[in-house]
Amino acid sequence: MGHDTQFQAKSKKQYEYDRHHNAVHMRKQVVNFAIMIFLTFLAFAVVVADFSAYFIKPVILLLAGVQVVLQLYSFMHMDDKKASHMGVISTFVWFGAVIAFTMFLTFLTIIWW
Amino acid sequence: MEETKFTPQTWPDKAEQATLEGKNKFVGIWIFICSDITLFASVFATYLSLKDKGPAGMEFSAASLFELPLAFVMTMLLLTSSLTSVYAMYHLKNHNFKGVQIWMSITVLLGLGFLALEIYEFYHYVHIGFGYTQSAFSSAFFTLVGTHGLHVVIGLVWIVCLIVRNAKRGLNLYNAPKYYAASIFWHFIDVIWVFIFTVVYLMGVLG
Amino acid sequence: MSSAAVTNNKGFGATLWDYLTTVDHKKLGVMYLFAGTLFFAIAGFEALLMRLQLMIPNNDFVSAGTFNELLTMHGTTMLFLAATPLLFGFMNAVVPLQIGARDVAFPFLNSLGFWLFFLGAIFLHLSFFLGGAPDAGWTNYASLALYSPGHGIDFYVLGLQISGAGTLISGINFIVTIITMRAPGMTFMRMPLFTWTTLITSALITFAFPPLTVGLFLMLVDRMFDANFFDHTMGGNTIIWEHLFWIFGHPEVYILVLPAFGLFSEIIPVFARKRLFGYSSMVFATILIGFLGFMVWAHHMFTTGLGATANAIFAVATMAIAVPTGMKVFNWIMTIWGGSVKVTVPMLYALGFIPSFVAGGVTGVMQAAAPLDYQLHDSYFIVAHFHYVIVGGIVTAIFGSMHFYWPIMFNRALSEKLGVWTFWIFFIGFHCTFFIQHFLGLMGMPRRVFTYQADQGWDLFNFISSIGAILMAIGVVLLVINIIITAKSKPLNCRDYWGDGRSLEWAIKTPVPFYNFKQTPLVRGYDPYWLEKHDGNKEGMIYAEPLGDIHMPNNSILPLVMSIGMFVAAFGALYHPDGKAWAIPVLILGLAITVGAMIVRSVKDDLGFHVHVEEIVATEEHLYGNGGNK
Numbered sequence: 001m002g003h004d005t006q007f008q009a010k011s012k013k014q015y016e017y018d019r020h021h022n023a024v025h026m027r028k029q030v031v032n033f034a035i036m037i038f039l040t041f042l043a044f045a046v047v048v049a050d051f052s053a054y055f056i057k058p059v060i061l062l063l064a065g066v067q068v069v070l071q072l073y074s075f076m077h078m079d080d081k082k083a084s085h086m087g088v089i090s091t092f093v094w095f096g097a098v099i100a101f102t103m104f105l106t107f108l109t110i111i112w113w
Numbered sequence: 114m115e116e117t118k119f120t121p122q123t124w125p126d127k128a129e130q131a132t133l134e135g136k137n138k139f140v141g142i143w144i145f146i147c148s149d150i151t152l153f154a155s156v157f158a159t160y161l162s163l164k165d166k167g168p169a170g171m172e173f174s175a176a177s178l179f180e181l182p183l184a185f186v187m188t189m190l191l192l193t194s195s196l197t198s199v200y201a202m203y204h205l206k207n208h209n210f211k212g213v214q215i216w217m218s219i220t221v222l223l224g225l226g227f228l229a230l231e232i233y234e235f236y237h238y239v240h241i242g243f244g245y246t247q248s249a250f251s252s253a254f255f256t257l258v259g260t261h262g263l264h265v266v267i268g269l270v271w272i273v274c275l276i277v278r279n280a281k282r283g284l285n286l287y288n289a290p291k292y293y294a295a296s297i298f299w300h301f302i303d304v305i306w307v308f309i310f311t312v313v314y315l316m317g318v319l320g
Numbered sequence: 321m322s323s324a325a326v327t328n329n330k331g332f333g334a335t336l337w338d339y340l341t342t343v344d345h346k347k348l349g350v351m352y353l354f355a356g357t358l359f360f361a362i363a364g365f366e367a368l369l370m371r372l373q374l375m376i377p378n379n380d381f382v383s384a385g386t387f388n389e390l391l392t393m394h395g396t397t398m399l400f401l402a403a404t405p406l407l408f409g410f411m412n413a414v415v416p417l418q419i420g421a422r423d424v425a426f427p428f429l430n431s432l433g434f435w436l437f438f439l440g441a442i443f444l445h446l447s448f449f450l451g452g453a454p455d456a457g458w459t460n461y462a463s464l465a466l467y468s469p470g471h472g473i474d475f476y477v478l479g480l481q482i483s484g485a486g487t488l489i490s491g492i493n494f495i496v497t498i499i500t501m502r503a504p505g506m507t508f509m510r511m512p513l514f515t516w517t518t519l520i521t522s523a524l525i526t527f528a529f530p531p532l533t534v535g536l537f538l539m540l541v542d543r544m545f546d547a548n549f550f551d552h553t554m555g556g557n558t559i560i561w562e563h564l565f566w567i568f569g570h571p572e573v574y575i576l577v578l579p580a581f582g583l584f585s586e587i588i589p590v591f592a593r594k595r596l597f598g599y600s601s602m603v604f605a606t607i608l609i610g611f612l613g614f615m616v617w618a619h620h621m622f623t624t625g626l627g628a629t630a631n632a633i634f635a636v637a638t639m640a641i642a643v644p645t646g647m648k649v650f651n652w653i654m655t656i657w658g659g660s661v662k663v664t665v666p667m668l669y670a671l672g673f674i675p676s677f678v679a680g681g682v683t684g685v686m687q688a689a690a691p692l693d694y695q696l697h698d699s700y701f702i703v704a705h706f707h708y709v710i711v712g713g714i715v716t717a718i719f720g721s722m723h724f725y726w727p728i729m730f731n732r733a734l735s736e737k738l739g740v741w742t743f744w745i746f747f748i749g750f751h752c753t754f755f756i757q758h759f760l761g762l763m764g765m766p767r768r769v770f771t772y773q774a775d776q777g778w779d780l781f782n783f784i785s786s787i788g789a790i791l792m793a794i795g796v797v798l799l800v801i802n803i804i805i806t807a808k809s810k811p812l813n814c815r816d817y818w819g820d821g822r823s824l825e826w827a828i829k830t831p832v833p834f835y836n837f838k839q840t841p842l843v844r845g846y847d848p849y850w851l852e853k854h855d856g857n858k859e860g861m862i863y864a865e866p867l868g869d870i871h872m873p874n875n876s877i878l879p880l881v882m883s884i885g886m887f888v889a890a891f892g893a894l895y896h897p898d899g900k901a902w903a904i905p906v907l908i909l910g911l912a913i914t915v916g917a918m919i920v921r922s923v924k925d926d927l928g929f930h931v932h933v934e935e936i937v938a939t940e941e942h943l944y945g946n947g948g949n950k
Contacts, residue, residue: 064308
């Protein structure tokens with residue numbers, strides 16, 4: 001509202017630098033995607049390989065956790081410190097995660113009959 | 114301001130947050146996602162406490178019901194659609210409107226594929242007698258996976274609306290935040306799915 | 321819109337249309353305030369009927385069934401449809417001014433939130449005329465609610481689903497507003513306490529309302545579509561409802577009480593004429609209460625048999641909340657201590673609030689001790705406890721703030737004299753009603769009973785309690801009379817009505833123009849208006865920008881249309897289990913209206929409009945005479 005900022009054309013150097021920077025960043029995203037696919041494979045593989053459930057359950061939960069953090073911080077750009085109010089946003093997200101964890105814990109432990 | 118025509122050279126960094134409206138939309142979608150976290154936590158927790166619970170002598174259980182190949186294909190479709198929407202955002206950064214539209218369309222196609230498989234899966238379960246009202250387990254399962262499915266539908270409708278309404282308008286500071294918010298929402302659907310395939314399908318098969 | 325602000329005398333139709341389509345936070349604040357007052361009066365009347373029934377033993381003033389409906393609707397209405405909107409009214413009216421913003425972040429959603437709340441509330445109250453109100457208590461425990469005949473519970477579920485969606489939308493809106501739209505210099509640690517508590521409350525709404533939504537949805541499908549979440553013969557479990565409800569329900573208590581704390585933290589420094597004592601500890605305590613509020617819900621369920629370990633954990637967590645709350649109480653006392661106190665009506669409410677709320681808090685800690693809670697559970701002690709917290713904490717805050725903020729909201733001042741009478745009658749009536757109920761509870765009188773036998777030692781105490789309820793009713797009537805009289809009084813057209821305002825909302829002259837500040841203010845410290853006054857700045861603020869065009873959002877009727885769609889759809893869902901042929905078409909029609917309005921909204925570009933400098937100058941001169949807001 002109020003008074004919007006005026007935008008200026010970038011210099012050619014700056015423009016080329018930004019294009020290059022964006023491309024490099026995109027390559028990183030593809031690597032992250034490859035990691036996610038790999039983690040998914042791994043999760044399905046340990047289940048199909050039929051190890052002991054006591055081994056599988058913690059492992060696949062851990063893999064899911066890693067994958068979610070990757071999604072949040074790379075695909076959803078929570079690692080981007082320059083995004084507006086990212087600190088507040090990540091506080092909210094992690095507080096939501098704490099509440100979610102508490103709910104899982106209670107629903108698994110004190111609802112039993 | 115919003116009507117200004119941009120070129121790749123004049124397109125600002127973080128265009129989706131360049132205006133106050135854009136910033137509001139960016140923070141707003143994130144706060145909405147936070148509330149969605151506890152929404153899914155509630156249906157998830159309900160599912161966990163009602164898993165395999167049913168009337169005496171119920172023949173269905175998670176271990177006998179779920180099939181991994183289908184879940185695997187669905188997971189791959191949704192994960193890939195997450196990457197394609199990242200590509201769309203990459204083109205948004207470079208002010209390449211055609212790229213945005215194409216990659217968003219691919220995202221929609223992958224999402225539709227996912228949705229079709231989910232509908233097939235539900236149909237299959239109902240067909241073998243595992244309907245919504247069959248047991249507490251079935252109610253909880255359909256509610257959890259159905260809530261996720263509903264989010265997929267909403268995401269698809271949202272993105273399709275964006276693609277259609279902006280086709281003639283091109284990319285500007287008014288609709289860049291809209292694309293960005295839709296893509297954040299789409300990633301969040303993927304985040305939830307990671308938990309669903311791990312907790313419902315993989316751990317379900319384990320019994 | 322911009323020219324409409326200058327021409328004041330509009331016809332009734334145009335004014336009505338203006339209010340139906342408005343996205344202005346000040347007008348929505350007024351609408352919230354009046355809607356909340358309406359439902360407050362209805363729920364208060366229900367309470368009065370209950371107290372009349374309990375006045376003497378073996379009374380047959382109302383039947384047992386009606387009594388159940390009354391207690392359910394009293395609780396539900398007071399919490400969801402009276403306290404919440406009244407506090408939202410103040411948040412809407414004050415918070416954007418306090419942070420120096422033009423409006424909220426999403427004005428359209430602000431309006432949508434109001435209409436969803438209002439039509440959901442109307443829907444719930446239609447149950448009285450359409451076959452009986454809900455009768456399973458405001459907690460609506462599944463083991464009761466699933467088997468309640470008639471449509472009462474269905475009205476509860478659908479009505480709260482709609483109004484809850486409105487509350488969630490408003491909550492998200494306030495968070496974004498406070499995060500992104502603070503004026504330059506307004507850092508987080510310079511925000512007034514009411515803005516802080518609004519932020520934390522909105523965060524609690526964001527996290528707590530979805531579990532309620534899910535709980536209500538599960539109840540809805542269980543009752544109307546034969547799902548099995550709570551039916552134990554099909555493997556379901558009624559305890560799930562209790563958990564989901566209290567995961568929402570406990571934060572809901574803090575959702576209501578934190579803004580009340582914030583309002584008192586605004587009132588007390590103004591009339592003690594002293595900076596708020598321990599500002600940063602107040603902020604910290606607010607955050608801590610918000611956090612702990614999510615970790616204690618099972619203390620409402622000690623007697624369901626969670627086991628000793630779970631009970632112990634939740635008991636300790638509950639007691640821990642007393643620490644930040646105690647910090648706040650001490651800070652208020654220390655603010656008053658040594659101040660040059662001016663006892664006005666808002667300050668009277670604040671002074672009455674502190675001891676009353678402490679009493680309610682202390683009985684809360686008593687109940688946190690799980691073994692004792694087995695004794696107190698479901699007795700009148702509980703009723704006394706939460707009324708001390710809610711009436712002593714929240715209602716006093718609302719009444720006090722009505723007096724405090726009336727000049728900003730309506731450009732008129734409520735009568736002090738009548739206000740003092742209201743306060744004393746209401747305050748004495750309140751203690752008379754509820755103090756004695758502690759003892760009734762300890763003597764074993766259970767809550768939610770419609771009558772009792774004579775000669776158990778309960779007769780006199782119940783009679784006293786009912787007399788108190790009548791006094792409270794008289795107090796509320798006096799307040800309404802005060803409001804009506806004030807509406808006829810002369811406009812104030814002044815700045816800083818109380819003379820000792822500290823935060824930005826007092827720096828602006830009333831009536832507040834629709835764009836709020838003509839230039840965005842620059843904030844140089846905590847209590848910015850106080851700071852500027854002491855530096856001899858007659859204008860009360862310095863500006864962060866030159867006078868320029870102001871961008872404002874367009875009005876829209878679509879929020880009302882969307883809400884009406886939901887309202888219509890709810891009737892379809894409600895009558896579906898009766899096998900009515902028109903039920904499903906009506907459901908589809910309602911949803912089609914809502915979705916259609918959404919599509920119209922998203923396809924049309926809504927870029928707002930600009931108020932040009934000449935129009936600003938004209939508006940200012942029209943409102944304040946020559947020279948404008950100087």
